[in-house]
Structures are given as structure tokens and as C-alpha cells.
Amino acid sequence: MYDVIIVGSGPAGLFSAYNLVKNKVRSILIIDKNPFPSGGMLNDCKLNLTPDIGMELDDLFLTRERALELIKEIDSIFLKFNAPKELYGENAESYKEWVERAKRNDALLVGAIQRHIGTDLSKDVIKSFRKYLEGEGVSFTLSTNIENVEQENSGFELTSDNNQDFHCRNLILAPGRSGSKWLRDISKKIGIKYSNGKxxxxxxxxxxxxxxxxxxxxxxxxxxxxxxxxxxxxxxxxxxxxxxxxxxxxxxxxxxxxxxxxxxxxxxxxxxxxxxxxxxxxxxxxxxxxxxxxxxxxxxxxxxxxxxxxxxxxxxxxxxxxxxxxxxxxxxxxxxxxxxxxxxxxxxxxxxxxxxxxxxxxxxxxxxxxxxxxxxxxxxxxxxxxxxxxYSLNYETDKNMETNIENLFVAGDGAGKSRGIVGAAISGVIASEGILKKWKI
Ligand SMILES: Cc1cc2nc3c(=O)[nH]c(=O)nc-3n(C[C@H](O)[C@H](O)[C@H](O)COP(=O)(O)OP(=O)(O)OC[C@H]3O[C@@H](n4cnc5c(N)ncnc54)[C@H](O)[C@@H]3O)c2cc1C
Incomplete structure (x- = not known):
């Protein structure tokens, strides 16, 4: 029985695990159907370091100030795992002319500070991230597709398509866009509340x-x-x-x-x-x-x-x-x-x-x-x-990403909480905070 199982090793999953181990939780399992943890983080991996891109503050129940704090924290974790130091878009003065040109043509140019890791370097960043988490006691079960989730007395039972069973007290479902249909099917089955986005x-x-x-x-x-x-x-x-x-x-x-x-x-x-x-x-x-x-x-x-x-x-x-x-x-x-x-x-x-x-x-x-x-x-x-x-469905959660099913949290793009790496990471951190607050593990 794990304290926490996280389905999905994308940014939502990895950052929720990071925050849990930072707060001394050790009994954590990350499951992913792919053989390499990362989800969409492997692709290009440019970090939009602004709340104006890749997330809606209302979906995350965040003030702008808190979102900026979390973005700074997430960026510093990427740097800790050797993300390139170079930043783009820091000097708003330098692209003033493009802002003006956009305005003249019915467009708005949204400025943002960005860090580009690249598909070639993101693999090493993710490897360091995984090594760190494993060093802190997090287990990874990869190449394992979770098919079914059931509630049981003390928490949840997860079953994979090759009939492995996993048990946990707290569950974070962060299956990304590719898993959004699966999340919808599971939600229908066990009664997680959602509404159709339009x-x-x-x-x-x-x-x-x-x-x-x-x-x-x-x-x-x-x-x-x-x-x-x-x-x-x-x-x-x-x-x-x-x-x-x-x-x-x-x-x-x-x-x-x-x-x-x-x-x-x-x-x-x-x-x-x-x-x-x-x-x-x-x-x-x-x-x-x-x-x-x-x-x-x-x-x-x-x-x-x-x-x-x-x-x-x-x-x-x-x-x-x-x-x-x-x-x-x-x-x-x-x-x-x-x-x-x-x-x-x-x-x-x-x-x-x-x-x-x-x-x-x-x-x-x-x-x-x-x-x-x-x-x-x-x-x-x-x-x-x-x-x-x-856009994924809108999952009804409280401000800690907890669904109507107690101890079941959702995070990331697949749950409609984000539309990018940084937003997904933030939602993962919030879900982990929810677990920490509730269970005082
Ligand atoms: C080509 C491409 C380029 C992109 N470039 C950028 C970019 O530069 N910057 C940016 O901010 N965003 C980018 N994105 C979007 C970004 O990848 C996503 O917003 C982000 O990864 C979402 O994170 P997540 O944790 O919610 O889900 P994901 O990263 O998608 O991770 C979900 C994980 O869950 C696993 N999973 C799903 N269902 C199951 C199941 N049933 N059992 C086990 N495992 C399961 C999946 O295998 C996956 O690894 C890009 C996306 C693509 C496709």
C-alpha cells in the first residue's frame, strides 16, 4: 500500500512527486504506460515563465502573485536538473516595435520570458529529475498501462492491462492529453464529477x-x-x-x-x-x-x-x-x-x-x-x-485539485487544469499540497 500513487509521469506527475518528497513523503509510486518517464516534457520543452500562457488562474484557483511564485520555484527546479541558463524575452524594450506592429493589425503580442530546453537536452534533464526522485525513495513502474481504478476501503486499487494490481491511500491522476479519454471513461465508471468543455x-x-x-x-x-x-x-x-x-x-x-x-x-x-x-x-x-x-x-x-x-x-x-x-x-x-x-x-x-x-x-x-x-x-x-x-473536460475539484471522491486528485492537461508544461507542473504541486494538508503525512 503506497501513500500516494501518481498515474502519469509528465510534468504534473513529476512535480507533484517532487513536492511530496520535499515534504518527507517516501511511499510514492509513479506509473506510466511509456518506457521513459516524461510525458510531453520530452517534446521541445520550452518553459513559458508567465501565468498568461498555458494556464488559466481560475482553473488553478490561484492569484497572479502565487502563480508567479510557483513559476519561479518550478523554473529553479528545472535549473537544478541542468536546464540551459539562457532566457528569451527578458527585455520588453527590444520587441516594442513588434507590439506596435501587432496593434496596427488587430493583434496583441503577449510578451513572456521563456526558457528553451529542447528535445535533445530535455532527456538529460528528465533523467536527472528521475534519479533525484528515486534517490528520495520514489518508485517508478513504467511500460505499464493502467486500465482500471476502483475504490476500496482504505483507498484505491489500480489494475494494469497486464493484470498487475497497485494499492494506495491517495491517488493523483495526471494522464495528460493522450490519457484524457481514459480519464473520462474512469470518471464515468467511478463517479468523478466533470462537465463537458465546449x-x-x-x-x-x-x-x-x-x-x-x-x-x-x-x-x-x-x-x-x-x-x-x-x-x-x-x-x-x-x-x-x-x-x-x-x-x-x-x-x-x-x-x-x-x-x-x-x-x-x-x-x-x-x-x-x-x-x-x-x-x-x-x-x-x-x-x-x-x-x-x-x-x-x-x-x-x-x-x-x-x-x-x-x-x-x-x-x-x-x-x-x-x-x-x-x-x-x-x-x-x-x-x-x-x-x-x-x-x-x-x-x-x-x-x-x-x-x-x-x-x-x-x-x-x-x-x-x-x-x-x-x-x-x-x-x-x-x-x-x-x-x-x-481541451480536456472540466473536472470539478476544490482548490487543492481534489475531486468529489475523497483522496482522489487530478492534475495536468488531461484534467483540463493546464495547457503547457509549467501549468501542468503547477497543478501537480497544488495536488500534492492538497494531499499534504489533508493527510499531514
Ligand atoms: C510535440 C509537442 C511539443 C510540445 N511542446 C511544448 C512546449 O515547448 N512547451 C510547453 O509548455 N508545452 C509543450 N507541449 C505540451 C506539453 O507537453 C503538455 O502541456 C504537458 O506535457 C502536459 O503535462 P501533463 O503532466 O498534464 O501530461 P503529459 O505530459 O502528457 O503526461 C501524461 C503521462 O501519462 C501517461 N498516461 C496516460 N494515461 C495513462 C494510463 N492509463 N496508464 C499509465 N500512464 C498513462 C502518458 O503516457 C504520459 O506520459 C508540447 C506537446 C507536444 C505533443
């Missing part, structure tokens, strides 16, 4: 030559919030200067995403342009809507995501394999970081996405193009889809 982000990932997006020399991951006629909110997200477009594998479709290495750069930069959709009756289930678009895009791509040259998108034509590198249209100037034909299929994003979303994305691209002086809509640039961010 929002979803549907967008594209844009890739261009690095010099076309020079702002990243000043702010690593600039967030532009753009007003358009068609959307409540359109924003840039997850910028990867010198980075790569990547694939995210789900059970029945693939999405695009992006990352960057710290020490080895490509010639390209990519970022997402996300359109927030607020669903209204009768279809209010964002999972159903998101899956619809993701599946349609993958079906049109022959089982793969779609890539389209901006030139074809503006001409309202599909992209085709035979003209994808056509030098007469400068299409050979941007070489995609995903292999065309093998991992993405040339196609037409307008066939897969609803009209309203395409219109909104196009308007956003035009505004960004004005901000950057015609570098965003160069014909050779690339548009990839589907890029979809599923």
Missing part, C-alpha cells in the same frame, strides 16, 4: 524559412492573439525556431505538432495558428467535433496529415506531389521538415476543414503577413493540418 482549438501549423520569422531572435515563442471576423480567438502557439514539424499519434488519426533541438537547428521555423471554436447546441462535445475534423483530414491524406503550399492555398488549389517542389513557383525554397509522401500527403486543407475555420485562419494569416512585411504568405511556405488541441 471549446476546441482547430488550426494549422505553418512552416517557413527561419529568416521569414525574425521576431524569434527576441522572443523565442511569440504569442499573437489576432481578432478576426470569424473567430472568438485566433492565436499563434508553440513556435519552434530552427525546429521540425512532428506527428502526434492517436488511436485513430495523426495530428501535426512541432519541436526543436537546442543544439542542432534546421533552416526552418514552424508555429501553430489556432482557432478557438466554441460549440453550441446540439453538438457541444469537442471530442466528437475534433475527431471529425482530424479523421476527415487523415482520410483525405490517405491515412496521413496533409501539407499544402501557401501558393496553392491562396490559389484555392490542392497541392500535388508532382508540383510540390516546382522551382518556377519558388516551391523549392522551403524544404519541409516532414517527409512528403511518407509522413504527410500534399493536399488541400480547405477540403477537410469547415468553411468558417478556413476563413478565420486565412484572415489571421493575412494579418500576420502584414505584421511581418509579406514573409508569412510567401508561396513556398507550408501549411500542415490537422493541428488540433483538445
Amino acid at each position: 471549446r476546441i482549438d482547430v488550426g494549422i501549423r505553418i512552416e517557413m524559412r527561419r529568416e521569414s520569422y525574425p521576431i524569434t531572435d527576441l522572443i523565442y515563442d511569440p504569442k499573437f492573439k489576432i481578432k478576426t471576423k470569424y473567430s472568438n480567438e485566433l492565436r499563434t502557439f508553440c513556435t519552434n525556431p530552427g525546429g521540425r514539424v512532428t506527428l502526434e499519434h492517436y488511436d485513430d488519426f495523426k495530428l501535426v505538432n512541432g519541436d526543436a533541438l537546442k543544439n542542432k537547428k534546421t533552416e526552418n521555423t514552424n508555429f501553430a495558428l489556432l482557432n478557438t471554436v466554441n460549440l453550441t447546441e446540439p453538438l457541444t462535445d469537442p471530442f466528437v467535433y475534433g475527431r471529425l475534423i482530424a479523421s476527415a483530414t487523415n482520410i483525405l491524406g490517405g491515412g496521413l496529415p496533409i501539407v499544402q503550399r501557401v501558393g496553392d492555398f491562396l490559389d484555392e488549389k490542392r497541392s500535388k506531389g508532382e508540383t510540390f517542389f516546382d522551382s518556377s513557383r519558388w516551391y523549392d525554397r522551403v524544404i519541409p521538415t516532414l517527409s512528403v509522401g511518407n509522413t504527410v500527403t500534399p493536399g488541400d486543407i480547405r477540403m477537410a476543414y469547415p468553411y468558417k475555420i478556413v476563413k478565420s485562419l486565412k484572415e489571421g494569416l493575412i494579418k500576420l503577413n502584414k505584421i511581418f512585411g509579406n514573409t508569412i504568405l510567401k508561396e513556398e511556405n507550408l501549411i500542415y493540418g490537422p493541428e488540433i488541441k483538445f
